[in-house]
Each structure stands twice: as C-alpha cells, then as structure tokens.
Amino acid sequence: MTGEPEFVARLCTPFLSVDRDVLDRNIAELAHRAAASGMVLRPHAKTHKCLEIARRQLSAGAGGLTVATIGEAEVFADAGVDDLFIAYPLWPGGPRGRRLRGLAERVSLRVGVDSVEAAEALGRTLAGTNTRLLVELDSGQHRSGVLPEEAGPVAVAAARAGLRVVGVFTFPGHGYRPGAPTAAAADEARALRAGADALARAGLEAGVRSGGSTPTAAATDTDAVTELRPGVYVFNDAQQVELGTCDWSRVALTATATVVSRRPGTIVLDAGSKILGADQQAWATGAGRLPDHAGARIVALSEHHATVTIAEAEAPGLGETVRVAPNHVCAAVNLVDELIVTAGGRIVDRWAVAARGANS
Amino acid sequence: MTGEPEFVARLCTPFLSVDRDVLDRNIAELAHRAAASGMVLRPHAKTHKCLEIARRQLSAGAGGLTVATIGEAEVFADAGVDDLFIAYPLWPGGPRGRRLRGLAERVSLRVGVDSVEAAEALGRTLAGTNTRLLVELDSGQHRSGVLPEEAGPVAVAAARAGLRVVGVFTFPGHGYRPGAPTAAAADEARALRAGADALARAGLEAGVRSGGSTPTAAATDTDAVTELRPGVYVFNDAQQVELGTCDWSRVALTATATVVSRRPGTIVLDAGSKILGADQQAWATGAGRLPDHAGARIVALSEHHATVTIAEAEAPGLGETVRVAPNHVCAAVNLVDELIVTAGGRIVDRWAVAARGANS
Numbered sequence: 001m002t003g004e005p006e007f008v009a010r011l012c013t014p015f016l017s018v019d020r021d022v023l024d025r026n027i028a029e030l031a032h033r034a035a036a037s038g039m040v041l042r043p044h045a046k047t048h049k050c051l052e053i054a055r056r057q058l059s060a061g062a063g064g065l066t067v068a069t070i071g072e073a074e075v076f077a078d079a080g081v082d083d084l085f086i087a088y089p090l091w092p093g094g095p096r097g098r099r100l101r102g103l104a105e106r107v108s109l110r111v112g113v114d115s116v117e118a119a120e121a122l123g124r125t126l127a128g129t130n131t132r133l134l135v136e137l138d139s140g141q142h143r144s145g146v147l148p149e150e151a152g153p154v155a156v157a158a159a160r161a162g163l164r165v166v167g168v169f170t171f172p173g174h175g176y177r178p179g180a181p182t183a184a185a186a187d188e189a190r191a192l193r194a195g196a197d198a199l200a201r202a203g204l205e206a207g208v209r210s211g212g213s214t215p216t217a218a219a220t221d222t223d224a225v226t227e228l229r230p231g232v233y234v235f236n237d238a239q240q241v242e243l244g245t246c247d248w249s250r251v252a253l254t255a256t257a258t259v260v261s262r263r264p265g266t267i268v269l270d271a272g273s274k275i276l277g278a279d280q281q282a283w284a285t286g287a288g289r290l291p292d293h294a295g296a297r298i299v300a301l302s303e304h305h306a307t308v309t310i311a312e313a314e315a316p317g318l319g320e321t322v323r324v325a326p327n328h329v330c331a332a333v334n335l336v337d338e339l340i341v342t343a344g345g346r347i348v349d350r351w352a353v354a355a356r357g358a359n360s
Numbered sequence: 361m362t363g364e365p366e367f368v369a370r371l372c373t374p375f376l377s378v379d380r381d382v383l384d385r386n387i388a389e390l391a392h393r394a395a396a397s398g399m400v401l402r403p404h405a406k407t408h409k410c411l412e413i414a415r416r417q418l419s420a421g422a423g424g425l426t427v428a429t430i431g432e433a434e435v436f437a438d439a440g441v442d443d444l445f446i447a448y449p450l451w452p453g454g455p456r457g458r459r460l461r462g463l464a465e466r467v468s469l470r471v472g473v474d475s476v477e478a479a480e481a482l483g484r485t486l487a488g489t490n491t492r493l494l495v496e497l498d499s500g501q502h503r504s505g506v507l508p509e510e511a512g513p514v515a516v517a518a519a520r521a522g523l524r525v526v527g528v529f530t531f532p533g534h535g536y537r538p539g540a541p542t543a544a545a546a547d548e549a550r551a552l553r554a555g556a557d558a559l560a561r562a563g564l565e566a567g568v569r570s571g572g573s574t575p576t577a578a579a580t581d582t583d584a585v586t587e588l589r590p591g592v593y594v595f596n597d598a599q600q601v602e603l604g605t606c607d608w609s610r611v612a613l614t615a616t617a618t619v620v621s622r623r624p625g626t627i628v629l630d631a632g633s634k635i636l637g638a639d640q641q642a643w644a645t646g647a648g649r650l651p652d653h654a655g656a657r658i659v660a661l662s663e664h665h666a667t668v669t670i671a672e673a674e675a676p677g678l679g680e681t682v683r684v685a686p687n688h689v690c691a692a693v694n695l696v697d698e699l700i701v702t703a704g705g706r707i708v709d710r711w712a713v714a715a716r717g718a719n720s
Contacts, residue, residue: 012430012456012720046663068664070372088664089620091630091679096372114621117678143665144621144628173662260449261474261504268504270451274694275719278638302533303406303690304428304448304719305503318477319451330663334634334695337717357697359635359664360372 005345008321013258014271016332017340020348022252023234024056030217030233031060037222042066042085042210044231047330049355050339051079053234064108066229070099071358077107079354085110087169087210087229089136089144091118092125096360104129112136112169114146116157123161132166133158134208135199139191140184141173148194152202159204167208168195169229172216178243178283181215188212189221215245237329238289239281248291253339254323255288255332257306259316267315269306271324276301277331289325298324365705368681373618374631376692377700380708382612383594384416390577390593391420397582402426402445402570404591407690409715410699411439413594424468426589430459431718437467439714445470447529447570447589449496449504451478452485456720464489472496472529474506476517483521492526493518494568495559499551500544501533508554512562519564527568528555529589532576538603538643541575548572549581575605597689598649599641608651613699614683615648615692617666619676627675629666631684636661637691649685658684 034041040063045054054065054076064083067073073084084103089112092100103109104126111126113119114136122133135154138145146154148168155165170191175184188211196206212220212228214236220228232239235253236246257271276288278301287301293310300307306324316322326332333339334356341349394401400423405414414425414436424443427433433444444463449472452460463469464486471486473479474496482493495514498505506514508528515525530551535544548571556566572580572588574596580588592599595613596606617631636648638661647661653670660667666684676682686692693699694716701709 009454012454012459014719088630089628091618091620093618093679094369094372099372115678118620121679143660143662143667258451258453260451260478268449270448270720273637273639273691274717277633278640278688278691279633280638300503302503307503318475319453319481328638331633331638335717335719357634357695359374359695360630 004321005342007342007347008256011340013321014255014275015340016253016255016275016336017342018235018253020341020343022250023053026234026236026250026252027056027060030230031062034228035061039220039222039225040227042227042229043234044087044229045076045355046072047231048234048333049353049358050351051076051354052351054081057234069358069360070096070103071360072355073103074099075355075358077103083108086112088112089114089118090122092121097125101125101129104131110134110166113154113158114144116154119154119157119163120161123158123163127162130164132164134167134169134210135165135195137168137170137191137195139170139172140187141171143173145170148191149198151195151198155199155204156202165199165204167206167210168192168199169210172211172213175213175216176239176243176281181243181245182219185216185219185221188216189224192224214240215243232329235329238325238327239284241289241325242284251291251325253329253333254291254325256321257324259318259320259322262315262318265309265312265315267308267310269308269322269324270304271306272304273301274303275332275335276306276324276326277328277335279328279331284327288327291323291325293322364681365702367702367707368616371700373681374615374635375700376613376615376635376696377702378595378613380701380703382610383413386594386596386610386612387416387420390590391422394588395421397580399580399582399585400587402587402589403594404447404589405436405715406432407591408594408693409713409718410711411436411714412711414441417594429718429720430456430463431720432715433463434459435715435718437463443468446472448472449474449478450482452481457485461485461489464491470494470526473514473518474504476514479514479517479523480521483518483523487522490524492524494527494529494570495525495555497528497530497551497555499530499532500547501531503533505530508551509558511555511558515559515564516562525559525564527566527570528552528559529570532571532573535573535576536599536603536641541603541605542579545576545579545581548576549584552584574600575603592689595689598685598687599644601649601685602644611651611685613689613693614651614685616681617684619678619680619682622675622678625669625672625675627668627670629668629682629684630664631666632664633661634663635692635695636666636684636686637688637695639688639691641687644687648687651683651685653682
C-alpha cells in the first residue's frame with residue numbers, strides 16, 4: 001500500500017491497530033457534547049475491554065462505566081474502577097449470585113432488571129448492599145426490557161425486596177438501520193419518560209433515565225435522557241460509516257491484512273471472520289470496508305479469507321497490505337488479546353484486551 | 361431445564377461444553393470411513409484448536425493435521441505434532457517468513473500456493489528445507505486457488521524455486537448450501553483430476569490430491585481424492601444439522617445459556633454473538649439452534665442476548681438453562697479459552713483452546 005506505515009512490515013498480519021489521536025478525539029468530543037447537554041456519559045466498555053481506554057474515558061469526565069457482564073465488571077473493578085453499571089437483566093443464580101454480591105461489596109454497583117422474579121432474586125442476592133437497580137425498558141428493539149408503561153410492578157418488587165430503585169434504562173438498538181437513528185432516539189425518549197411516569201405512579205422516582213447508542217447519540221432528547229451509554233463511538237467501524245454516524249476520519253481501529261491471492265478485479269486478504277467478526281446487517285454493503293479503497297467491497301468472508309472486489313487499476317499486489325474496518329468493532333476487539341496502539345504512524349503502545357471473553 | 365446435568369448449576373452461563381463420547385464417536389467414524397476408502401484423513405485443527413482433540417484424531421489414525429495459519433502450526437508443533445499442512449496460500453513476507461522457516465526446520469511441513477509470485481517468494485524463504493508444496497485449486501467456491509487447468513505454471517515455478525511439489529488441494533466450500541454437497545464433491549473431484557493432469561503435463565506428479573469438508577465428505581469421489589481435510593465433523597453444529605450432514609445425536613458441542621428475560625412466546629438467553637459467533641448463512645433458520653426445542657428459532661442475536669421464539673407451552677422459565685448449538689462451531693470455539701468436557705452428565709476435564717486467536 002502506498003504510504004504504508006513503517007511498523008506494518010515488522011508485524012504479522014492480520015492485526016488490529018488503534019490510532020490514538022483519533023481515539024482521543026472521539027472520546028473528547030462525545031464527553032464535551034454530553035457535558036454541554038447536561039447528560040452524564042457512562043460509556044459502554046464492552047466495546048474496548050481495555051483498562052487504558054476506560055481510564056481515558058473517565059479522565060475525560062465519564063461518570064462511571066457501563067459493562068454487559070459480571071466478568072467485565074470484575075476486570076474493571078480489579079483495576080480500580082469503582083462505579084459500574086451492568087446494563088443487563090441479570091439472573092443471579094448459583095455462582096453468578098456469589099460473584100455479583102462480591103462485586104456489590106467492593107464497588108458502587110448498578111444492575112438492570114426487567115421482571116418481578118428477577119427483582120426478587122436480586123433482592124435475595126444483594127440484600128444489605130448499596131446496589132442500585134434500574135428497570136430495563138423496551139423502547140422498540142424488542143429484545144429484553146418491559147414495556148415502559150409496565151415498569152411499575154418490577155420497580156415495586158425490587159423496592160420491596162430491599163433494593164434501591166434509581167431509575168430506568170433502555171437501549172435503542174432498532175436505530176441500527178440507515179435512516180432509523182432519529183426515530184429510534186425519539187422512541188428512546190418516549191420510553192424513558194413513560195417508564196419514569198410508571199415509577200412515579202408507584203411512588204418511586206426515576207432520577208436516572210439512561211439511554212444511548214452510538215448511532216442515536218447525536219439525536220438524543222436531552223430533556224428526557226439524563227445519561228448516555230454508547231460504546232462503539234471510541235473506535236467507530238464500517239457500520240457507523242454506512243449508517244452515516246461518522247466519516248472515515250473518525251474510525252480509530254482497523255485491521256491490517258495482506259493480499260494473499262488475486263485475480264483481475266478480485267483480491268483475497270488474510271483477514272477473515274476470526275479477526276473481523278462475522279457481523280453483517282442486511283443493509284451492509286459487505287463484510288467490512290476498506291477505508292483506503294472506497295469502491296472495494298468485501299463480498300465473501302470465511303475464517304481466514306476476505307474476498308474483495310476492487311477496480312483492477314487500484315488493486316494492491318500480492319504481498320501488499322490494506323486496512324480493513326470491521327463492520328462491528330465490538331466483535332473484532334473480542335477476538336484479539338491486544339491492540340497495537342499507533343500515533344503519527346508509529347507504534348506507541350500495546351493495550352491488552354483485558355476483559356476479552358468475559359462472557360459470564 | 362428438565363434433565364439439566366448436575367454440573368450446570370455449578371458453572372456460570374454462557375459456557376461451551378463438549379460431550380466426550382459424541383466427540384470420540386465422530387472422530388472414530390470418519391477415521392474408519394476414510395481408511396475403508398483408502399484415503400488419508402488429515403483433519404483441520406482450526407475447528408477445535410485443542411491439543412487433546414488433535415491427539416485423539418492422531419491416535420485414531422489421522423495422517424497429520426491441517427491448520428490455517430503459521431500461528432496454529434506453531435502451537436501444535438510446540439506440542440509435538442510433527443506433520444502439519446498449512447492449507448492456505450501463504451505470503452511469506454517479513455517476520456512471517458522467518459516464522460515459517462523456523463517451522464519448516466522442525467516439523468514435516470506442507471504449505472499451499474496459488475501464484476507464481478508466491479511460489480518464488482516461498483522458494484526464497486524455504487530453500488534448503490524439506491517443505492512440500494501443494495497448489496491450491498478453485499473447485500467452485502471462487503475464493504483462493506487457481507483454475508485447475510492453470511496449475512502447471514505455479515507448480516513449475518515452485519519446482520524451479522527449489523521446492524518439492526507433491527500435489528494439489530482444494531476446499532469445496534460451495535457445498536455449504538442445502539442440496540449442494542453432492543455437486544460440490546463432484547466439482548472437487550473434477551478439479552483435483554484436472555489439476556493433477558495439469559501438473560503431469562508440466563512433468564510433475566500430483567501424488568497428493570487433497571480435498572474435503574464436513575458436508576461433502578460422505579459424497580467424496582474416492583478415486584479422485586487421496587486425502588480429506590474436514591474440520592467441523594469432530595463437533596458438528598447447527599449448520600451441519602440444517603445441511604443434513606448429521607442429526608442432533610452427533611452434535612458434540614453446545615453452549616449452555618440462561619433465560620434472562622421472557623414474554624409470551626419469546627425467551628431471551630444470555631448467549632449472544634460473543635459466545636456463539638455471528639455466522640449466519642442466508643439459508644439458516646436463525647442464529648443457531650436449540651437442540652432440545654426443535655421448533656424454537658433464534659430470531660435475533662446481539663453480543664450478549666439471543667432472542668428466541670418458542671411455543672409458550674414448552675418455553676423454559678426465567679433462570680432456567682437451555683442448550684444452544686452455534687451455527688458455525690469453529691467461530692464459537694475461537695471465542696473461549698477453554699472447553700468444559702463432559703461424559704455421562706459429569707465434568708471429566710477442561711481443555712484449553714490452545715490456538716485460540718492464532719490468526720497470523
């Protein structure tokens with residue numbers, strides 16, 4: 001590739017690298033926008049799973065971190081992060097319950113709940129700790145979460161079980177379609193308001209109304225939402241570019257791959273689903289994108305091959321390298337043990353993906 | 361779940377477990393079929409990445425292992441496996457070339473090649489070692505590989521570069537569609553014959569004609585093919601069941617997941633793409649399958665949620681566990697550090713996924 005940074009020749013492809021300056025700009029920009037709107041930014045750390053990135057987010061003003069699992073929370077708690085929200089409808093059975101209680105006894109912990117049964121089970125597990133509960137609402141993705149109008153009984157059950165209910169949360173995941181983010185942000189606001197009203201009718205206050213995702217963040221209703229939990233924004237990815245959330249200058253993480261096979265109009269790269277992840281929404285143009293080749297398309301992906309159609313005139317030769325942006329960066333990061341960190345075309349650090357594989 | 365093995369309550373979901381008896385039967389059966397047909401079985405270890413499973417395959421008669429990357433080869437070589445085929449069109453630039461040469465100096469090594477340029481580069485890297493080359497053929501998947509009739513010049517270039525050309529290989533990956541395996545196996549046979557003829561015209565003998573994949577294995581033309589390289593067959597997965605390659609009794613690996621949210625006709629599990637992988641062919645019925653619930657469908661998958669439609673009468677309750685077969689087991693195994701090994705409903709071992717993440 002013309003302009004290939006010097007370090008590329010010293011590494012074996014495929015690898016994931018992060019441009020630190022782009023990362024820092026992404027972190028600073030959303031921190032500023034949240035602060036300017038009076039919202040707390042509580043970034044989702046499942047995207048990066050890196051202590052170094054968590055520290056940068058907290059230094060930039062984040063009010064704690066969001067995680068998806070008890071295992072992720074344990075990794076960040078071990079590193080000294082003391083305010084964690086497991087934004088997930090946890091079921092605290094067996095050893096999971098003991099681990100959850102252990103966490104609650106050493107950090108300021110919040111967990112999600114979306115059923116009376118789970119509220120009661122969490123009450124038994126967490127009684128006597130200072131854990132705060134947020135009721136999860138379904139704002140339109142139809143994954144987990146109760147309908148906003150039905151949040152009252154879950155909140156009441158949690159309060160009766162001795163837990164502190166502090167609010168409601170939702171993930172407007174149905175915003176992950178071209179043209180959908182603005183409407184999904186409006187759904188999010190409606191759901192959070194309706195959920196807060198349902199809690200109020202039950203005599204409970206929803207001081208925290210937590211929402212947010214990277215594609216909907218810019219359209220957030222800052223009156224309805226008190227807290228944002230985007231994850232992907234630190235790196236961005238091909239999906240965000242194709243959704244129109246950002247341009248290539250804001251994509252901080254890419255895979256570097258080598259051309260291992262070629263024929264006219266087609267190259268095959270050594271980056272497959274085991275480094276890029278296999279996520280591909282129906283609307284995606286392919287299995288990832290080549291930021292330096294706008295017209296190229298990844299038309300097939302197997303574990304160690306990406307088949308790319310590209311104009312022959314700009315196709316790199318055998319043994320040359322290209323950058324590939326994964327469709328969904330959270331999946332790609334979870335496939336590697338470390339990220340190569342660059343600045344100004346040089347390697348400046350390597351960050352362990354400390355919570356990689358922390359699924360439970 | 362009714363009949364949930366006792367060990368499940370002692371583990372945190374989601375986790376992957378392997379039924380050792382089913383695994384051993386899968387290994388023995390294909391070893392027997394290959395031997396009965398006079399073919400060498402050289403299983404692809406990218407599926408399991410486990411030393412313990414490689415040893416079982418070799419004990420059952422496998423004639424060496426297949427791997428996808430230099431990194432995988434290094435892991436198995438370190439464990440004493442001394443006959444390895446990197447069935448991939450390797451480009452031996454920079455540190456990759458040094459690692460490849462290091463491997464060639466300590467094990468019996470085979471590598472793939474599909475271009476004159478790579479043949480010459482491999483010659484420079486591997487001169488003086490006993491490495492054997494196989495020319496990769498495109499039998500219909502249109503990924504890497506030369507057209508069979510055009511294998512001659514690549515083989516000649518390799519021989520001129522001082523390398524031992526021992527044959528041809530192909531992956532009939534276009535057999536991964538319902539109804540396609542038989543035709544893909546016929547394409548495989550045609551390609552291997554034509555590639556061998558092309559080598560013969562160039563004065564080189566294709567003693568090895570290597571093919572095979574799990575769905576096409578049963579339809580292999582045993583006159584044309586001397587060696588089989590299936591990977592998935594050790595575990596099988598939802599794709600293989602939906603392709604008709606096997607039934608559920610042959611699926612050795614499943615995820616165990618907990619119901620964390622539910623509404624009538626729908627349950628949400630804590631197993632998402634970070635444990636199952638996101639592979640989903642266009643013809644798949646969903647993002648994996650529930651072996652114990654034939655009518656259930658995984659209609660949406662995110663990182664830590666599987667949304668499952670299921671008849672309300674058989675839907676498990678909150679906090680109950682279910683088994684999930686990933687669509688593509690190779691991707692799932694690569695997401696975990698260890699496999700729980702069971703026999704007769706008890707944990708009998710834990711196997712490290714030793715080559716997990718060995719992408720380069």
